[in-house]
Amino acid sequence: xxxxxxxxxxxxxxxxxxxxxxxxxxxxxxxxxxxxxxxxxxxxxxxxxxxxxxxxxxxxxxxxxxxxxxxxxxxxxxxxxxxxxxxxxxxxxxxxxxxxxxxxxxxxxxxxxxxxxxxxxxxxxxxxxxxxxxxxxxxxxxxxxxxxxxxxxxxxxxxxxxxxxxxxxxxxxxxxxxxxxxxxxxxxxxxxxxxxxxxxxxxxxxxxxxxxxxxxxxxxxxxxxxxxxxxxxxxxxxxxxxxxxxxxxx
Amino acid sequence: xxxxxxxxxxxxxxxxxxxxxxxxxxxxxxxxxxxxxxxxxxxxxxxxxxxxxxxxxxxxxxxxxxxxxxxxxxxxxxxxxxxxxxxxxxxxxxxxxxxxxxxxxxxxxxxxxxxxxxxxxxxxxxxxxxxxxxxxxxxxxxxxxxxxxxxxxxxxxxxxxxxxxxxxxxxxxxxxxxxxxxxxxxxxxxxxxxxxxxxxxxxxxxxxxxxxxxxxxxxxxxxxxxxxxxxxxxxxxxxxxxxxxxxxxxxxxxxxxxxxxxxxxxxxxxxxxxxxxxxxxxxxxxxxxxxxxxxxxxxxxxxxxxxxxxxxxxxxxxxxxxxxxxxxxxxxxxxxxxxxxxxxxxxxxxxxxxxxxxxxxxxxxxxxxxxxx
Numbered sequence: 219x220x221x222x223x224x225x226x227x228x229x230x231x232x233x234x235x236x237x238x239x240x241x242x243x244x245x246x247x248x249x250x251x252x253x254x255x256x257x258x259x260x261x262x263x264x265x266x267x268x269x270x271x272x273x274x275x276x277x278x279x280x281x282x283x284x285x286x287x288x289x290x291x292x293x294x295x296x297x298x299x300x301x302x303x304x305x306x307x308x309x310x311x312x313x314x315x316x317x318x319x320x321x322x323x324x325x326x327x328x329x330x331x332x333x334x335x336x337x338x339x340x341x342x343x344x345x346x347x348x349x350x351x352x353x354x355x356x357x358x359x360x361x362x363x364x365x366x367x368x369x370x371x372x373x374x375x376x377x378x379x380x381x382x383x384x385x386x387x388x389x390x391x392x393x394x395x396x397x398x399x400x401x402x403x404x405x406x407x408x409x410x411x412x413x414x415x416x417x418x419x420x421x422x423x424x425x426x427x428x429x430x431x432x433x434x435x436x437x438x439x440x441x442x443x444x445x446x447x448x449x450x451x452x453x454x455x456x457x458x459x460x461x462x463x464x465x466x467x468x
Numbered sequence: 469x470x471x472x473x474x475x476x477x478x479x480x481x482x483x484x485x486x487x488x489x490x491x492x493x494x495x496x497x498x499x500x501x502x503x504x505x506x507x508x509x510x511x512x513x514x515x516x517x518x519x520x521x522x523x524x525x526x527x528x529x530x531x532x533x534x535x536x537x538x539x540x541x542x543x544x545x546x547x548x549x550x551x552x553x554x555x556x557x558x559x560x561x562x563x564x565x566x567x568x569x570x571x572x573x574x575x576x577x578x579x580x581x582x583x584x585x586x587x588x589x590x591x592x593x594x595x596x597x598x599x600x601x602x603x604x605x606x607x608x609x610x611x612x613x614x615x616x617x618x619x620x621x622x623x624x625x626x627x628x629x630x631x632x633x634x635x636x637x638x639x640x641x642x643x644x645x646x647x648x649x650x651x652x653x654x655x656x657x658x659x660x661x662x663x664x665x666x667x668x669x670x671x672x673x674x675x676x677x678x679x680x681x682x683x684x685x686x687x688x689x690x691x692x693x694x695x696x697x698x699x700x701x702x703x704x705x706x707x708x709x710x711x712x713x714x715x716x717x718x719x720x721x722x723x724x725x726x727x728x729x730x731x732x733x734x735x736x737x738x739x740x741x742x743x744x745x746x747x748x749x750x751x752x753x754x755x756x757x758x759x760x761x762x763x764x765x766x767x768x769x770x771x772x773x774x775x776x777x778x779x780x781x782x783x784x785x786x787x788x789x790x791x792x793x794x795x796x797x798x799x800x801x802x803x804x805x806x807x808x809x810x811x812x813x814x815x816x817x818x819x820x821x822x823x824x825x826x827x828x829x830x831x832x833x834x835x836x837x838x839x840x841x
Contacts, residue, residue, distance in 0.1 A: 273683060305676045307679060320474055
């Protein structure tokens with residue numbers, strides 16, 4: 219484990235009954251990286267993220283986040299990570315401000331720090347005008363920005379974003395990525411899962427999963443050179459179709 | 469501790485915004501009191517009575533007036549021939565016949581015991597017993613008023629000549645709603661706590677906020693406290709409203725110690741909150757939770773002695789009721805509410821509630837913690 223390693227995954231495996239969703243996965247992520255998980259639906263991206271956040275217990279293997287073992291130091295890990303799930307999961311029946319205050323309070327932030335954090339984030343994410351709006355009434359793009367803001371309230375060292383841009387239009391998506399870069403620029407490590415291939419190009423490093431296994435890893439440019447393809451989309455399609463052919467041959 | 473405060477604050481904000489909850493909180497006690505307080509009644513009104521006066525004295529007419537004034541009786545005949553009585557009873561025109569023999573007044577004035585015969589149509593055994601009770605009560609009161617210290621024997625037909633004086637304590641008019649009404653509080657607490665707790669947790673599961681909470685460093689006891697205490701408060705508000713309505717509508721106050729009632733209610737709520745949490749851990753949707761919660765609630769209510777006296781149940785079912793925490797709370801409520809019974813006479817029930825509360829709540833917390841990981 220290098221000195222700037224934030225997340226170190228060692229043989230993580232997760233079974234659901236007889237189905238192996240994540241199969242003996244090993245990798246390391248460096249501080250300040252924007253690290254992308256690519257894969258088709260059911261490739262194991264979400265299961266992997268949920269294990270890293272302490273939401274699912276690994277069947278085998280383990281991982282450390284900032285040197286803390288996710289199996290034994292779960293609560294300490296939770297203090298330093300932020301998580302934004304695939305599904306918008308805030309209280310829709312409360313105003314935006316109440317949601318922010320609530321999660322800030324649950325993280326145990328002192329009142330003054332919470333106040334500063336709220337002021338900074340609402341400005342950065344351009345949420346001021348929505349502060350007293352009913353959460354239910356917000357457009358999807360704003361909701362996702364709000365969810366991101368809440369995941370950032372306690373200044374996490376590692377941020378896990380599970381398909382943060384699913385269903386929003388390209389302009390909002392680009393805006394969202396700008397924010398992700400800002401976060402990484404301040405020294406946080408960002409995990410992103412996505413199945414928008416053009417988004418994958420924005421990541422510093424990529425990990426491509428297929429049926430619970432890592433089938434390729436590297437920076438976007440490395441991958442494109444290695445597989446002699448102009449875009450990540452082409453790299454991905456090539457890798458997956460090779461796999462499928464192999465499987466069919468067997 | 470601050471985390472618990474934030475959780476509770478959030479929960480209350482949601483409750484206040486939820487019109488359905490507010491309606492449930494205020495309307496449910498009222499509706500329950502009105503409907504259950506009036507519908508579940510074993511009270512018998514307007515019993516058709518025939519009066520045989522073999523004495524024909526001021527005293528005998530005075531006693532008749534007592535029956536006439538009572539809302540429990542309607543005098544359908546005033547006979548002087550015994551055979552007419554039998555005819556009216558046979559045809560079901562009269563349900564009760566009161567027979568005053570000649571010498572009724574004389575006996576009272578002499579200070580010896582006069583005899584009164586009461587014939588009751590006992591086809592409906594319950595009503596017959598109740599009717600006999602009313603007759604006994606009125607005759608006794610008349611006797612007392614006549615300022616004579618000798619007890620008045622009332623001899624049901626075919627009975628032995630034993631002078632028995634019956635007095636119905638705590639509920640002198642045998643009004644069933646007096647018995648039913650305190651139980652409504654138990655029903656209300658069960659509904660609010662079991663249902664709201666389980667639905668509240670499962671809803672967070674459904675919309676994913678529970679997961680969002682689980683990635684925060686919050687401890688499971690904080691989550692449980694923050695999730696259950698608000699519903700405790702809601703349950704108690706409903707219960708207090710219930711008591712106020714009972715006082716206003718039926719004029720029934722609490723005979724015993726309110727503090728004791730409160731303490732027993734907290735013990736009871738421990739069980740129902742535990743049930744709520746348990747239900748939430750085994751259900752994946754609000755519909756499922758609702759179904760499972762109803763299942764337990766129906767059992768809890770029927771086997772509590774609220775509708776059906778436990779003594780009337782078959783022995784096997786009676787044994788089952790001992791496994792029902794609502795049964796003990798129902799007894800406690802009635803005892804404190806109507807009789808003013810103190811803790812010293814409720815030790816068994818209190819211990820039972822405490823044991824149930826501890827076991828169910830701990831089991832719920834353990835299971836909930838397991839689902840969190």
